[in-house]
Amino acid sequence: MKYIHPVRPSFLSQLIQLFLMLSGRRKRLEKxxxxxxxxxxxxxxxxxxxxxxxxxxxxxxxxxxxxxRE
Incomplete structure (x- = not known):
């Protein structure tokens, strides 16, 4: 059985905030x-x-x- 490191809750909340920000930005850019x-x-x-x-x-x-790198 392999051990998987737990993801810190603060990291998850940061990812969620980033997703929400990028989702709104994507819609604006498309528009x-x-x-x-x-x-x-x-x-x-x-x-x-x-x-x-x-x-x-x-x-x-x-x-x-x-x-x-672009």
Whole structure:
């Protein structure tokens, strides 16, 4: 049995705040016709990207790194 580190509640609340902020920003950018990068992973559960053992989380970390380096 592998041990999974618990996620701190403060970290989760920060992720939720970030999601809400970005969700509103995405709608505003779409309305204004602005160009932006948006990635969606249908069927994934909330904050799945913090589970680094998932292949999808490795993909998203790479996508974030690529965007930051642009």
């Amino acid at each position: 204004e016709g602005q160009e932006f990068d948006y990635f969606e992973y249908p069927g994934m559960f909330h904050v799945w990207m913090v589970l680094t053992m998932l292949p999808e989380s490795k993909t998203v970390v790479k996508q974030i790194g690529d965007l930051v």
